[in-house]
Amino acid sequence: MSLDYKVPEFIIERDRDKCIDCQVCERQCANQVHIYDQDLEKMVAQDIDCVNCQRCVKLCPTNALTIRENPSEYKKNKNWTGNMIENIQKQAASGGILLTGMGNPTAKKIYWDHILLNASQVTNPSIDPLREPMELKTFLGRKPDQIEFDESGELKDLPPQLELDIPIMFGAMSFGSISINACKSLAQAASDLGLMYNTGEGGFHEDLYQHGERTIVQVASGRFGVHNEYLNAGAAVEIKVGQGAKPGIGGHLPGEKVGAEVSKTRMIPKGSDALSPAPHHDIYSIEDLRQLIYALKEATDYKKPVSVKIAAVHNVAAIATGIASAGADIIAIDGYRGGTGAAPTMIRDNVGIPVELALAAVDDRLRQEELRKNVSLVVSGSIRNSADIVKAIALGADAVYVASAALISLGCHMCQKCYTGKCNWGIATQRPELVKRLNPEVGAQRVKNLITGWSHEIKEILGGMGINALESLRGNRLMLRGIDLTDKELEILGIKHAGK
Amino acid sequence: MKGSRAEEKIMSGCAISGILNRKGNRFSGEEIIDSIALMHDRSNGLGGGFAAYGIYPEFKEQYAIHMFYDDLDAKEEVDYFLNRHFNIVVAEKIPTREVDKVSNPPIIWRYFATPNEQKLAESGLADDEYVAQSVMNINANYRGAFVVSSGKNMGVFKGVGYPEDIGEFYKLEEYEAYLWTAHGRFPTNTPGWWGGAHPFTLLDWSIVHNGEISSYGANKRYLEMFGYKCTMQTDTEAITYLFDLMLRKHKLSLESAVKAVAAPLWSQIERMEPKEKKIVTTIRTIYGNALLNGPFSIILGHKDGFLALNDRIKLRPLVVAEDKERTYVASEESAIREICPEPEKVWTPRGGEPVIGLLEGRRGV
Ligand code: SF4
Ligand code: SF4
Numbered sequence: 001m002s003l004d005y006k007v008p009e010f011i012i013e014r015d016r017d018k019c020i021d022c023q024v025c026e027r028q029c030a031n032q033v034h035i036y037d038q039d040l041e042k043m044v045a046q047d048i049d050c051v052n053c054q055r056c057v058k059l060c061p062t063n064a065l066t067i068r069e070n071p072s073e074y075k076k077n078k079n080w081t082g083n084m085i086e087n088i089q090k091q092a093a094s095g096g097i098l099l100t101g102m103g104n105p106t107a108k109k110i111y112w113d114h115i116l117l118n119a120s121q122v123t124n125p126s127i128d129p130l131r132e133p134m135e136l137k138t139f140l141g142r143k144p145d146q147i148e149f150d151e152s153g154e155l156k157d158l159p160p161q162l163e164l165d166i167p168i169m170f171g172a173m174s175f176g177s178i179s180i181n182a183c184k185s186l187a188q189a190a191s192d193l194g195l196m197y198n199t200g201e202g203g204f205h206e207d208l209y210q211h212g213e214r215t216i217v218q219v220a221s222g223r224f225g226v227h228n229e230y231l232n233a234g235a236a237v238e239i240k241v242g243q244g245a246k247p248g249i250g251g252h253l254p255g256e257k258v259g260a261e262v263s264k265t266r267m268i269p270k271g272s273d274a275l276s277p278a279p280h281h282d283i284y285s286i287e288d289l290r291q292l293i294y295a296l297k298e299a300t301d302y303k304k305p306v307s308v309k310i311a312a313v314h315n316v317a318a319i320a321t322g323i324a325s326a327g328a329d330i331i332a333i334d335g336y337r338g339g340t341g342a343a344p345t346m347i348r349d350n351v352g353i354p355v356e357l358a359l360a361a362v363d364d365r366l367r368q369e370e371l372r373k374n375v376s377l378v379v380s381g382s383i384r385n386s387a388d389i390v391k392a393i394a395l396g397a398d399a400v401y402v403a404s405a406a407l408i409s410l411g412c413h414m415c416q417k418c419y420t421g422k423c424n425w426g427i428a429t430q431r432p433e434l435v436k437r438l439n440p441e442v443g444a445q446r447v448k449n450l451i452t453g454w455s456h457e458i459k460e461i462l463g464g465m466g467i468n469a470l471e472s473l474r475g476n477r478l479m480l481r482g483i484d485l486t487d488k489e490l491e492i493l494g495i496k497h498a499g500k
Numbered sequence: 501m502k503g504s505r506a507e508e509k510i511m512s513g514c515a516i517s518g519i520l521n522r523k524g525n526r527f528s529g530e531e532i533i534d535s536i537a538l539m540h541d542r543s544n545g546l547g548g549g550f551a552a553y554g555i556y557p558e559f560k561e562q563y564a565i566h567m568f569y570d571d572l573d574a575k576e577e578v579d580y581f582l583n584r585h586f587n588i589v590v591a592e593k594i595p596t597r598e599v600d601k602v603s604n605p606p607i608i609w610r611y612f613a614t615p616n617e618q619k620l621a622e623s624g625l626a627d628d629e630y631v632a633q634s635v636m637n638i639n640a641n642y643r644g645a646f647v648v649s650s651g652k653n654m655g656v657f658k659g660v661g662y663p664e665d666i667g668e669f670y671k672l673e674e675y676e677a678y679l680w681t682a683h684g685r686f687p688t689n690t691p692g693w694w695g696g697a698h699p700f701t702l703l704d705w706s707i708v709h710n711g712e713i714s715s716y717g718a719n720k721r722y723l724e725m726f727g728y729k730c731t732m733q734t735d736t737e738a739i740t741y742l743f744d745l746m747l748r749k750h751k752l753s754l755e756s757a758v759k760a761v762a763a764p765l766w767s768q769i770e771r772m773e774p775k776e777k778k779i780v781t782t783i784r785t786i787y788g789n790a791l792l793n794g795p796f797s798i799i800l801g802h803k804d805g806f807l808a809l810n811d812r813i814k815l816r817p818l819v820v821a822e823d824k825e826r827t828y829v830a831s832e833e834s835a836i837r838e839i840c841p842e843p844e845k846v847w848t849p850r851g852g853e854p855v856i857g858l859l860e861g862r863r864g865v
Binding site: 120123124125127132133135137139143144145146147155158161367370372373394465466467468469471472473474475476477478479 | 711712714715716717718721722724725726749750752756763765766767778779782783784785786787788789791792793794795812813815
């Protein structure tokens, strides 16, 4: 066997003065990094298996542990970085594709951080959200051009709408890719907060049916768990065409994650790999998409809005226009920084475009086509804080999907090893002993706290702008200015540079 | 130099005033000038203007098109356009007098005209839409020309200066109208362009407005989807188009349009009767981007009367009064008492509560 040249990515430092050899870290680490050495009568660590999930650090009762990047450095080379070299060595040893989890971590420009928000001074008073009402309610779904009455003068019903008290939804994460306790936490939080969460392509676990009114059920290329009852159990149906982290490719849930519950919910044999093909085998064109949209509307008796989710790719504006005219009620656009349970590293880090640019381009195009007033627009990948949300809505979104941030509130520490199934935080795992680490009630409360905090921040920002209802922010790009952006970037975003 | 159109959003504070004779009896422009003049300090001399309804009874079948031109070239081009697209009954200079404090006026002209039958038939449009599109075409595409107003039996007189001086400049004491509205401007930047003064109009609609709309960016982009081009960078233009869209094109009632621009809070909607709740929820859902946010008070003038409205949390002043024949609205009560010392009724409408003044016998605008 050849050498695999593997060196620890992280170094574990144990403060011997603090460590009491209690073995908590040993019990907490599913990667079996920490071991109590009987002969030495002390804790030792196998640094090489550590993924830096911070579980042991946070649970160590004496704060004895520190995890650091391995300080060992390769000879400086901007082209052949250590990361590049190690990737090649990994593949030279395995012959496989490089896998990873979570969103694109590379140092490409994050446009949110180059956009600044406005506030009122003198000519227009700011509004204090603690004293004045501040409205964040949003409706997603198809809107007619104008109010319509029937022959007898009665107001016609609107097409079905999703009512959100805060313009936030939890993005698609399947049961299978995340644990049932993570699903329950999100579903409970969505119910309590008046938001929506999304089943992803994991089917609808029976414990979650009680949250049906707050559920978007997804139909993806694998069609896992899709049946009539499933479609009608949620408040909306989403066709997943693509995902920002891996546009153009399908999904793969390894057989070891397909336990009894996942097998039942997805309607696939226990232990079998759940393969979502890259395309839907019944969507090879926009006409096909239209047929599927209407098939789903028929199946749900036109009572549920149908969303179509796509990855942000080069010609996203034209695609979105096609989707709007194909009959979708909601278009969801997932940017290239969006998270994932598992994706090939090369795809995640190189395919797709930033959601900020995609959103601006799609909103512009839908307006040119005079369709934006009819169709709702949701963006995701990655929304990191309340300011990102305000910027997204001012650029033109109706609402955002939040996924990675919600998982972080549940305990995720962004180790990017979701695909291993050994998530020490009980999130991206199906191992019962790990899943039970996440208490769904505590989890729901933490997610709720996060969103509540964000909604307060959004209200503060709106009040500062002199706006007291979210619809006055939607598409209001005059509230945005760019910083450190080229003319081209400003043109695409449709905003002025700071100082102008 | 006639000043130029603003490149960026114009912010301004202001004074507004309006008088309606509900019986349709006409009266001269002197009182409205007195009323707006009392609020002199709410303006800064950078814009004043008046809308007058009922002033052209002899031409009430024609559209009265008031124009500003920077120079004769601009006039020549628009004349060519108007001659091709309209039958012009009268074209004349609007009479003005020299006033010390009013300088550099543009060329001010008016036309009484009807759409050219053949062009109208070719366009397949209704008269009003034909005129509205012509107006937007001139404003967007004809350099140095600006349509000041385009309704029937009404006209707008405005310019750079204090409103009382503008009134004198235009000899408004010589006109008689049943509805007058007036505006004095206090812009924070100084484009000093005559077209930028209020009222702003389209067809019969005229708007005078005090305030700054923080939702302008959202309103403007919404209107663009319905073919409106907002070229003036003012809130007032956007507000005018919003009303035109909802009232003329979508045939909403005035009450419904008010529910869109000054929408009740969701917490209020929650407490409404089921039927009303459904209507208001539907309006807010469809016309969310028509919501006017930020401080404003406006008077929307129309041939049948007016609508006065505050933003829904009342960040700008607005007072209403009534006597036997007339309804008054103004930014300040003193501006009403100046011309009607003892009104029968004076009140301050709540935020978002519309005050609708109609000619007798009219059911709504
Ligand atoms: S993998 Fe996590 S729990 Fe295990 S040693 Fe590393 S940081 Fe600690
Ligand atoms: S979900 Fe778990 S495995 Fe995935 S990044 Fe977060 S902590 Fe790591």
